[in-house]
């Protein structure tokens with residue numbers, strides 16, 4: 199019986215441990231660049247939030263707290279199933295690995311479904327920035343800016359979710375092909391890291407976009 | 418012991434596989450380095466062409482060739498191409514790619530496929546930016562200042578920015594790859610303090626690449642969104658803050674200067690010991706200087722906005738920090754000089770470039786301190802003084818080091834020697850051309866000539882003519898090495914494995930190296946630059 203760890207050792211590495219550690223450090227560096235990417239946007243948001251606090255709270259009051267909170271719970275659950283996927287991979291349980299990968303994908307899809315429902319509602323209510331935007335209250339330009347950041351930041355997050363779904367699907371195919379074992383399952387671990395990172399970003403997005411205007415809620 | 422290869426092996430990375438496809442699908446870091454050389458050479462000469470047109474225009478006070486609109490496009494495209502498609506990738510992606518795994522005693526970088534992908538992504542970005550140029554160009558300046566770039570410019574801003582955005586991913590891939598490589602791919606015995614300074618400096622560069630480039634990406638993304646949807650982000654008429662754009666842009670673009678200069682320092686830190694036959698003076702200081710340049714370099718961006726209405730207290734802090742970042746740079750200059758002191762210096766071409774680098778970098782660095790001083794900056798902000806300063810760093814620094822490194826490692830890369838006499842002459846030509854081009858720009862700036870103008874008062878003409886004359890000499894200094902290096906690729910004398918009698922693992926294998934760099938993984942037992950001990954070995958041999 200061929201040893202999968204040996205089979206997957208690429209020729210420029212000396213040992214499987216070296217390969218695993220290299221992949222892992224690569225993923226961590228990637229996550230650091232992602233943190234920088236989002237933090238640039240968080241910083242810009244914070245600057246304008248402090249310049250136009252009233253308008254940003256008005257904008258935040260237009261968020262659907264029910265859908266946002268549901269999505270937060272959905273993503274936290276998906277982080278849990280992702281952790282179980284990694285655990286199943288590490289214990290060599292391929293059946294459970296496949297099941298938990300599928301569960302994570304379903305939760306991710308549910309998140310995206312809810313997210314796009316919200317986008318549609320904002321569009322319907324003339325809250326999408328640009329030519330679609332129509333705000334009857336005060337500070338229309340500043341409220342629009344809130345929505346600009348809302349769409350850019352949650353949109354960028356959604357793009358990461360789509361990428362995550364693709365990665366999960368690849369992991370599922372490789373699981374079905376029998377590529378993973380208790381000794382070799384680095385890709386599952388790395389996808390897990392990525393997925394958790396994307397989930398954590400959402401928690402911050404939820405805080406800045408949904409919770410701020412809670413006390414002014416219009417409906 | 419490290420296995421020494423006596424004669425050039427028959428099979429090497431160049432002839433192991435042949436054909437165009439073997440290059441386009443290669444994952445060999447050495448070949449990818451050469452692919453980058455090809456790409457950036459094209460962009461260098463394209464950017465140089467724009468420089469030539471700029472210098473022609475400025476021969477006469479009323480402008481020789483173009484109207485102001487065209488001139489705006491010329492300096493913008495010169496800047497964009499030179500910064501993002503030549504200088505940023507110049508040394509790391511060519512020499513860095515080629516040498517980092519070899520210096521570590523590794524077979525390849527950590528992620529070879531990602532390395533190849535970065536080349537494709539880089540070229541894709543370049544093509545998108547070139548599209549904007551062929552459709553009529555961009556006129557915002559390479560800095561894309563808002564609200565001009567988002568609201569008023571009628572040129573192809575989005576395509577140009579999109580190309581830079583895409584090329585940014587290639588920067589991130591390269592930085593990520595290098596960091597992982599340095600951490601995980603070192604040969605047995607290659608401890609951190611046995612790393613050649615080339616590695617330390619590239620490690621510091623890579624930190625900046627992965628930390629700063631994402632900020633450029635979001636900044637350009639926001640510019641594109643504002644421009645496409647006409648929503649307020651940076652445009653003050655729509656409630657935005659244009660100075661926030663400047664903060665975000667320079668948060669990337671100041672560290673980007675160190676992306677350009679740290680690899681140049683990496684090269685010079687190898688050349689100076691090799692041609693002085695002495696260990697690098699103060700190894701640990703130079704190593705930590707690289708890291709502290711990268712770290713402090715993130716905290717100085719505000720010096721680009723002293724006259725943009727930022728608070729005077731912030732300006733004082735940024736001014737102080739800008740002085741602080743000069744300290745590790747100065748440490749390096751002193752240590753290179755101390756390395757040469759009482760060394761047996763040989764005046765081969767790479768050393769000529771290295772010495773040119775040290776001199777020009779020192780001038781460029783000190784004039785940077787003028788600019789970091791709050792009072793003087795008000796006088797010279799947005800003048801040719803600034804243009805002179807950053808060209809001393811980027812052209813006098815990075816380009817000279819790139820050429821010096823290319824000559825030094827050319828025998829390893831190509832397996833051939835270049836014509837030494839011609840090379841020394843062309844190094845001299847480049848140096849003289851450089852001084853003549855850019856020194857007058859300091860004077861122009863100090864006299865009050867603002868940058869980015871197509872016309873100027875007649876009393877400035879003599880300095881502009883000097884600068885243009887220098888530029889044509891400098892051009893010859895660039896075309897010459899390009900020609901004779903290409904010539905030597907076919908007709909040069911075969912190079913021995915170690916033509917410079919250098920230390921470093923890359924010299925312990927054949928020229929050109931085999932596909933996986935070493936016949937066996939080397940085991941490292943000493944630090945770099947052991948020139949004293951090597952001498953005996955050579956005398957015996």
Ligand SMILES: [Cu+2]
Nearest residue numbers: 671718720721
């Ligand atoms: Cu700066």
